[in-house]
Amino acid sequence: MANDFYSVLGISKTASKDEIKSAYRKLALQWHPDRNNSKEAEEKFKEISEAYAVLSDESKRAEYDQYGSDAFRGRHSREDNFRSANYEDIFKEFGFGGGIFDNFFSSSSNEDDGENLQGTINITLEEVAEGTSKEFNYQRYDKCSSCKGTGSQHGKSLETCSNCNGNGRTQRIMNTPFGRVSTVGICSKCKGKGKIITHPCNNCHGTGKQLKSETIKVTVPAGIEQGMQLRLVGKGNVGLDSDGDLYLSVNILPHKYFTRKENDLLIDADISIAQAALGSSIQIPTLNGNETITIEPGTQPNDIFRLKGKGIISIDDRHKGDLLVKLKVHVPKKLSKRQVELLEEFDVEAAKHKGDKKIFGIF
Ligand SMILES: [Zn+2]
Ligand SMILES: [Zn+2]
Structure with missing residues (x-):
């Protein structure tokens, strides 16, 4: 079982916002990978940062206190916890880059997968009781309308990659004490696509993507609880391999009476x-x-x-x-x-x- 967020930060369950912030600041100075070269620093830094992300967010903290560590982790991935928090203020004081969390995760995700997006929808208690349908406005990267996502100018065909002959993969033979070993890797020239864009689309400059405003209708089931997330598959950023999802956290507004x-x-x-x-x-x-x-x-x-x-x-x-x-x-x-x-x-x-x-x- 993972450590309790309070003990990770070395604070009591009744710690104030300021106490949480200062405990995190102290530990971040100690464990930030820019300052600490030890092997466990990165993992330790992730751990304290996750604890801070959750405990510094009032509604997340309330949910964590109510349901306990295991149930909370079952509902929210560590990555989601990081994404929703804002470390910029604290890091600015130290002169650390705020993009550190992107780096932590970029290695584990395929660059051709579209990113997941996050949002919040506010609903009333009356809407919780009946279930409701809400409109949500947001911006996402969609397929470029001009090139339909190919990244190439209309009418210009893509060129077969000369480095891999269109396979997207290259083989390397190495002589080792155990004999000849062949390794297969993703082609560095075409990044595994097998094709090269010779005439990039003017609209998207070859990325195949375009930022668009979108309004979607979200069905909220009756009985939904504070902090629960609705996952809208494929409604995140578009990707070449797969599209990201949109995660919407439900925030139930305070009621006049109840x-x-x-x-x-x-x-x-x-x-x-x-x-x-x-x-x-x-x-x-x-x-x-x-x-x-x-x-x-x-x-x-x-x-x-x-x-x-x-x-x-x-x-x-x-x-x-x-x-x-x-x-x-x-x-x-x-x-x-x-x-x-x-x-x-x-x-x-x-x-x-x-x-x-x-x-x-x-x-
Ligand atoms: Zn385009
Ligand atoms: Zn290639």
Whole structure:
């Protein structure tokens, strides 16, 4: 199991934003590969940077605290964690290049694969309850419209690479103590494509790509949770081999009345002392209109009234959560003369009853 992000940075679970930043800064100075040549520096630096990326982002940190390390890692890849964080500010102070993370990952990905893109969509709790469809505007590299992605001027054919005879691969024979060994590598001249562009497209200068604004429709399933990511396959940057994906993080906007706890909704309702003691009917907002609930006589402060099935549908098993109404008994701070009289009278009466009960041994 991977290390806990808090212990990686050597901070407590209650660390403030500043404490997180300063802990990371200290460790980054120690482990940045520009400063530290040891073998473990790069891995160590990735580890602290991932921890920082997650803990410095409020919504990610909340998700991490709620679900724990393993569940969090199951949802977010390390690369995604890096991409969403902004290290520029901290690195600028040290004079480090901010592009370091690109370098970490470029070796593992094929340059002909289109890059994945990231975005965030904001949705309301009402939309979470019903599921929704959202439009998302963004920019991505698409196939150049002029050359259709070939990178070559219209009507000009590509030339077969002379270095590899169009194979895209070159073979090298080496004499070694174990005999002749042949190795096959990607042709350095054509980068494995087998063809050379002799007349680059004027629009894209031979890259075959063009930055375009796009609007896509995203279906958001009911019950989606804060920080979950929707993956839109092939909606990232276009690539020669394969297109990247677009990852959209869901941000649920705060609600006027409700807070969400898993699939239940929570709301506080103020009731008076008399309502608590005598019972009463009160109106409670739900996600679809008001509802009247009946409070039992003798309701205690912070008693919970449960409205079955008025919560959020679970994204996992489609079970519906409840609406939990916490009954806050409001004790008035200012009383009229008459109110004082009534309450004093009430108290006298209450003392009598308490006395009766004592006689009968109830207390
Ligand atoms: Zn072009
Ligand atoms: Zn070649």
